[in-house]
Amino acid sequence: MAFVTRFAPSPTGPLHLGHAYSAILAHDMARAAGGRFLLRMDDTDLERSKPEYAAGIQDDLNWLGLGWDGPIRRQSDHIAAYNSRLEALVPQDFLYPCSCTRSDIRSAIAAPQEGVVFHVYPGTCRHRRRDSRRPGDALRLNLAAALARLPASDLAFPETGPGHAGFRRIDPVAALAQIGDVVLSRKGEDIVAYFLAAVLDDADQGVTHVIRGDDLFDFTPVQVILQRLFGLPTPTYHHHRLIRDDQGKRLAKRDDARALSKFRAEGATPADIRRMVGLPKP
Ligand code: GLU
Numbered sequence: 630m631a632f633v634t635r636f637a638p639s640p641t642g643p644l645h646l647g648h649a650y651s652a653i654l655a656h657d658m659a660r661a662a663g664g665r666f667l668l669r670m671d672d673t674d675l676e677r678s679k680p681e682y683a684a685g686i687q688d689d690l691n692w693l694g695l696g697w698d699g700p701i702r703r704q705s706d707h708i709a710a711y712n713s714r715l716e717a718l719v720p721q722d723f724l725y726p727c728s729c730t731r732s733d734i735r736s737a738i739a740a741p742q743e744g745v746v747f748h749v750y751p752g753t754c755r756h757r758r759r760d761s762r763r764p765g766d767a768l769r770l771n772l773a774a775a776l777a778r779l780p781a782s783d784l785a786f787p788e789t790g791p792g793h794a795g796f797r798r799i800d801p802v803a804a805l806a807q808i809g810d811v812v813l814s815r816k817g818e819d820i821v822a823y824f825l826a827a828v829l830d831d832a833d834q835g836v837t838h839v840i841r842g843d844d845l846f847d848f849t850p851v852q853v854i855l856q857r858l859f860g861l862p863t864p865t866y867h868h869h870r871l872i873r874d875d876q877g878k879r880l881a882k883r884d885d886a887r888a889l890s891k892f893r894a895e896g897a898t899p900a901d902i903r904r905m906v907g908l909p910k911p
Contacts, residue, residue: 631664631665631835631837632658632659632662632663632664632665632837632838633659633664633665633667633834633835633837633838634658634659634664634665634666634667634836634837634838634839634840635655635666635667635668635669635831635834635836635839636651636652636655636656636666636667636668636690636695637668637669637671637827637830637841638652638670638686639671639672639677639678640670640671640672640678640679640680640682640683640686641674641677641678641679641682643682643685643686643689643888643889643890644685644686644689644690644888644889644890645872645887645888645889646887646889646892646902646906647842647871647872647887647906648686648889649689649693649889649902650869650906650907650908651840651841651842651869652690652693652695653693653902653903653906654840654869654908655840656695656697657908657911658838658840658867664837665698665699666695666697666698667697667698667699667834668687668697668701668702669701669702669703669704669830669834670683670686670701670702670703670704670705671704671823671826671827672703672704672705673704673705673708673822673823673826675705678705683703685890689889689890689893692889692893692899693889693899693902694899694911702830702834704826704830707826707829707830710829711814711826712814714829714859715768715813715814715825718858718859718860719770719813719855719859720778720858721759722759722771722774723770723771723774723775723778724759724768724769724770724771724813725754725757725758725759725768725769725771725810726754726757726759726763726766726767726768726769727750727754727757727766727767727768727810727812728763728765728767729750729754729767749805749808749809749810750769750809750810750811752809752810754769755771755810765815766815767812767813767814767815768812768813768815769810769811769812769813770810770813770851770854770855771810772804772805772808772809772810772811772851772854773805775854775858776804776805779854779857779858783857784798784799784801784853785797785798785799786799786853786863786865786866787863787864787865787866788865788867788868789838789866789867790866790867790868790869791869791870793846793868797849799850799853799854804851804854807847808847808848808850808851811824811851813825824848824852824855825855827852828852828855828856828859828861829859829861831864832856832859832862836864837864837865838864838865838866838867839864839865839866839867840867840869841866841867841869842868842869842870842871843868843871844871845868846868849866849868872887872906874887889902892905
């Protein structure tokens with residue numbers, strides 16, 4: 630099977646050392662396997678995503694020597710398609726409309742960050758019928774209903790990477806407690822959950838290996854559940870260690886001090902960046 634992986638940053642800030650590590654790892658694994666390395670802009674957060682950040686990301690990747698294959702996919706080009714596929718493909722009794730406040734919903738669909746408690750939706754609107762959706766209502770996944778309908782053989786997926794090589798079983802009790810009824814779309818506001826967009830894109834792009842940071846480790850089960858509901862293939866997941874600052878905190882977009890552009894301006898070479906993140910020379 631051909632090896633296809635992707636680097637999928639959100640263009641909401643400059644790339645930092647953590648992104649560089651993720652991108653180099655995915656690129657090198659693809660090249661070592663004779664496979665493809667794709668670039669995708671996860672720009673469904675239309676307020677915070679900026680073209681100048683997307684341009685900066687491409688510039689940094691080129692500087693690092695990480696050439697990508699084929700055109701760049703931009704999630705913002707596909708939002709209507711994600712929504713219509715959600716309507717068409719997911720059995721409708723797994724979805725329900727939700728009118729809970731925007732801030733509740735924002736916290737539920739935001740790409741999860743390490744150290745931030747993920748707010749499991751309390752189920753206020755779970756009783757609502759699918760066809761009672763009003764303009765502005767979000768659509769949520771009824772996770773308990775979906776889990777109850779999937780055969781046990783569907784609740785496992787292939788995983789490689791340090792410390793978790795092999796196969797991971799999805800624990801339904803943990804998934805309900807940690808993830809809950811995620812928002813998959815919000816009508817009229819062009820908001821599509823990262824979970825949904827990434828699953829559809831990975832399938833459309835033929836991604837066989839998802840290589841990304843450990844911060845997304847706990848949220849992979851919901852993506853696998855969506856793949857099962859959509860009838861899509863499940864890639865192999867590889868979660869890598871996170872690059873941390875001197876205090877041991879995970880780097881975030883706001884850590885401009887670790888931005889690649891800063892190291893570049895100070896005269897660092899791509900080989901220096903590899904060394905800084907603990908990767909061998911290519
Ligand atoms: N766009 C996500 C992020 O920047 C990564 C998504 C993924 O690799 O699946 O955290």
